Amino acid sequence: MGGWLKRNAIALVAVVVLVPASLFVTFSSDWLSYWSQRASSPVTVERGADVGFGGAEWRVTEVQRIRSTELPADAGAPPGTDVVVVSVAVSPEGATAPSCLMDLEETRSGAPSRTWSPDTGTGVDLGFDLDVPLYCDSEQTGDYTLEAVFVVPADAGDQLRLNVEVVDELPRYLSLTL
Amino acid sequence: MTVPADPADAPVAPSAPAAVPWWRHALSALVLVALLAIAAVVSDTAPRGGGWQAAIPVEGRVGDTLVGRNIEATVHGVRAADSVQTANGWQGATTGVWIVVDLSVSAVVDDRAALLGNASLRLGDRRYSASDRPGLSALAGLPLSVGVPLTGPLLFEVPRADLDSADGRGARLELGIDSDPRTDSLLVVPVDLTALTTEPSIETEAPLLGDPAAGAE
Structure with a gap:
């Protein structure tokens, strides 16, 4: 057996090298492209800290969690839910503020994390003035504070993060601890 | 003076190739049967047609x-x-x-x-x-x-x-x-x-x- 291995050593080494190399060449392009086009590399920031990202300074200034039963009936909060309001101070570094996508992420041990987009379908009315931004506003030319509103089930835990995606920064995204 | 021939240079009579032990034939047969069995299992259990994306x-x-x-x-x-x-x-x-x-x-x-x-x-x-x-x-x-x-x-x-x-x-x-x-x-x-x-x-x-x-x- 030892003699056979020695006689075929070059061919065996070639197989060991070329098979993984072929797989890498075949799939690496799609694989790398897949991960580079989505938010897959978090830039973690502790609560209250300022961070420069995607052309602006970001800071979470306040987080409120309100049970639906604590809101007036005409607020329209679905029963069995909590409304999470995250106030984010945005200071554009350039002439205008960046556009972004936000979501609220709940991390859970032993289970996949859950994410919620800012409230769009339920239409919860918290009585904000019409000029209060609820999303990233790329038309802002100076510092502003946005109020991101999320509707989550009442059983959602406290391990919450606010994720901010700026297209030009992908796959990096901002992950702010709440 | 006669120099004695080097024994290493002496012509060697061709010898019969060494016989392959019987167990190596048996091992090869076993490996072949095992590979065929694995291939049959893979072939039988692999998704067919639209099953790849079902x-x-x-x-x-x-x-x-x-x-x-x-x-x-x-x-x-x-x-x-x-x-x-x-x-x-x-x-x-x-x-x-x-x-x-x-x-x-x-x-x-x-x-x-x-x-x-x-x-x-x-x-x-x-x-x-x-x-x-x-x-x-x-x-x-x-x-x-x-x-x-x-x-x-x-x-x-x-x-x-x-x-x-x-x-x-x-x-x-x-x-x-x-x-x-x-x-x-x-x-x-x-x-x-x-x-x-x-x-x-x-x-x-x-x-x-x-x-x-x-x-x-």
């Missing part, structure tokens, strides 16, 4: 809470009616029959692009999509929230003959996030249409987001 079914009965990758649903009941009126005033008359499915559905992990995009009733080889004619007063195509159930009706218009056919007896309700069910969870609930009693008319409630029981606590 939906991943999660089956349950009426009343069960079924959980897929990003969809969770409970079918509360199934009814049949000659006509239907939904909460927004839409009236559905038909020469067939309306199958009304009362349902709670939510997303599980992510609400981006999470719609009830696939709600269909499969009768044998036929597939009936839930009607979108009632608009927002039925659940078909509505956005789903993560962990917050959306409760309301689904309406299917099917031939009346299916209330008394083998296809109707083996009907299957299928629910999924995307209208393309491939490579994702597909919730499947068998429904026996032949066991339903046709009501003259059914009025459905508007879809309700949230858990009223939790709100009453």
